[in-house]
Amino acid sequence: MSGVAHKVVVVGGGIAGVSTVAALRAGGYDGSLTLVDAGGLPHDRPPLSKDYLAGRRGLEQIALQPPEWYDTQSVRLVTRARVTALRPASGQVELADGTELPADRVVLATGGSAARPPIPGARGSAVHVLRTVDDADRLREALPSARRVLVVGAGLIGAEVASTLAGLGCDVVLADPVARPLSAAVGPDLAAWLHDQHRARGIHTVAAGLATLTHTSSGVEAALVGEGRARVVDLVVLGVGMVSDTGLAEAAGLDVDRGVLVDAGQRTSNPAVLAVGDATRARADGTRVEHWDAARSDGECAAATLLGRPAPARPTPWFWSDRHxxxxxxxxxxxxxxxxxxxxxxxxxxxxxxxxxxxxxxxxxxxxxxxxxxxxxxxxxxxxxxxxxxxxxxxxxxxxxxxxx
Ligand SMILES: Cc1cc2nc3c(=O)[nH]c(=O)nc-3n(C[C@H](O)[C@H](O)[C@H](O)COP(=O)(O)OP(=O)(O)OC[C@H]3O[C@@H](n4cnc5c(N)ncnc54)[C@H](O)[C@@H]3O)c2cc1C
Incomplete structure (x- = not known):
């Protein structure tokens, strides 16, 4: 497919998708523009492990844009709708209810889902992950009857969840086989200092991975690698990474390798389809960045490609984390x-x-x-x-x- 885009459909209303539509309009794109998301009004994800989980901010306060913004930008926002198929050859995108949206270009911004380790008991009702608003709501609802919490994984999300739950009065055990998580990102000294801050706030840190979870009437028995005796907790939160959502891309025959493969202009192996954000992996060097600002910048880059312009200079990588x-x-x-x-x-x-x-x-x-x-x-x-x-x-x-x- 070649030529200028007239009908763009963006699949996924996270920061990558919303940034794409904003940059398209800011760049002068005046064709039809549709943003489809399986959830409600597009909202931001970082607060889910911080102020939203703590109950300090509600859903309307974490919206990426106010509802009226989509009208002022002439963006057709289709919420609570799941895209089930891309048909680039016939210029269509299909929704779960059978609706077909015309699309001469599609931008995949489908993000991903929280990973679960392949261990016994990882899917019990007291075992939580944190990726979506529904995940955060489910976790919040479980907290009043949970005092003893095991957080598995002390990377960015695990550390933030441990911090938030300790602040809410839970007894938190934070387990990670790596003694100084985040060393590669912040250097070993700061990684050690950051990990020490958990202990200073009463969190019990354990340098061990999770072996099994057994659900009993008195709680969840969590066996950590190398520990003789299981720890009994009321609730477990798994913070062990994310898996890119590549199902639509695979079904449409795009090149996928643990992420939709994209070039520097966010082009996939199909010229009518671009991809942005956590769903992607760089074709050139295999890197995947799972941070907010990278997803935002991907959207700007995809918009430039759709407008037939060179990719803007990438900002220096940057991310943040709030804990304690x-x-x-x-x-x-x-x-x-x-x-x-x-x-x-x-x-x-x-x-x-x-x-x-x-x-x-x-x-x-x-x-x-x-x-x-x-x-x-x-x-x-x-x-x-x-x-x-x-x-x-x-x-x-x-x-x-x-x-x-
Ligand atoms: C709890 C949490 C805290 C975080 N904190 C930070 C932080 O402090 N700093 C930082 O830099 N980064 C943080 N991140 C990472 C950052 O939020 C992500 O990198 C960013 O949200 C990725 O944006 P995205 O748009 O690519 O994907 P997502 O935000 O996952 O959005 C994808 C969207 O696509 C929709 N979708 C998927 N499939 C379909 C379909 N078939 N049809 C329709 N819609 C579909 C989903 O509903 C979803 O809304 C955090 C992430 C999480 C989960």
Missing amino acids: GRHVEVVGRMADADHTVARGCFGDEPFAVFGLRGNLVVGAASVDDGLAARTARRLVAGAIPVDAAQLADPSTNLRRLLRGG
């Missing part, structure tokens, strides 16, 4: 650093750790230090050489470093 009242931001790729420099007093917020390769910043992680994170993004993007001693000195004006010293 602290805002953690991670920029670039700390794993590429050959040495690190701490700015401020390590462990005494605000502080940041910069990863350098030679005299170039390649990554950074900050705790309650937004200015350091924003500066790091620009230092990485601009490949601006820095003096390590100046970077470490909290009295150095970071904006001066952006000007090259």
Whole structure:
């Protein structure tokens, strides 16, 4: 299929899909534009493990856009509708109720679902995952009768859930076979410090994986690898990653390998279909990024491709995590650093750790230090050489470093 798009259907109303439609309209696309989602009004996902789970924000407060925005953007929003088939050859998308939507271009923004480990008992009623609003509601409803909680996986979502549930008064055990989770993203020292914060808040951390779950009348018996005796808890939350939703792409014959394979312009192996966000994996190097800002930026890139323009420059990778009242931001790729420099007093917020390769910043992680994170993004993007001693000195004006010293 070639030529200019006139009828675009975006499948999935997460940040990647909503960003795609917003960028299309902002870029001057004036053809028909339909956004289909299996859920209700498109909402944001990060609050589900934070303020939404804690009950501090409701559904209307986490909407990605207010309901009227879709009208003002001339976007036809079709909610509570599941796309069941893509028919790129005949220019159609089929919904579960049999409705066929005309589409000369489709953008797949289907995200993914929470992974469950293939172990006995992983699907019992007291075993929760957290990906959707329904998951979060189910977990919240179970909390009043649950005091003892096991969170499996201390990565981003597991750590946030453990923090939120401890804040709600639960006795939390946080199990992960990795002693210092997130080391690759934030460096080993900050990873150790972050993990210590769980213990400081009364969470019992265990360096062990989950072997089995047995459901009994007095709770769930959780056997952790290497422990002689099972732990009895009221509720288990699995935070062990996500699986891209690639079913539609596979059925339509697109190239899929643990994600819909896309090029730098978000094109799939079918020229009429693009894909964005957590559903995708880069064809060139196999990377998959499961963070909000990457999904948002994918949408902008897909819109540029649909408008026949070159892909915009990608922002420096960035994600955040909130736990125990602290805002953690991670920029670039700390794993590429050959040495690190701490700015401020390590462990005494605000502080940041910069990863350098030679005299170039390649990554950074900050705790309650937004200015350091924003500066790091620009230092990485601009490949601006820095003096390590100046970077470490909290009295150095970071904006001066952006000007090259
Ligand atoms: C609990 C939680 C907390 C997070 N916290 C952070 C954070 O603090 N910082 C950060 O950077 N990232 C965070 N993330 C990751 C971030 O939210 C994701 O990377 C981002 O939401 C991915 O967006 P997406 O649009 O690709 O997919 P999704 O948000 O998963 O959206 C996909 C949408 O597609 C719809 N869909 C799927 N199949 C169909 C179909 N066949 N028909 C119609 N609709 C369909 C789904 O209903 C869904 O609404 C978090 C994720 C979770 C789950």
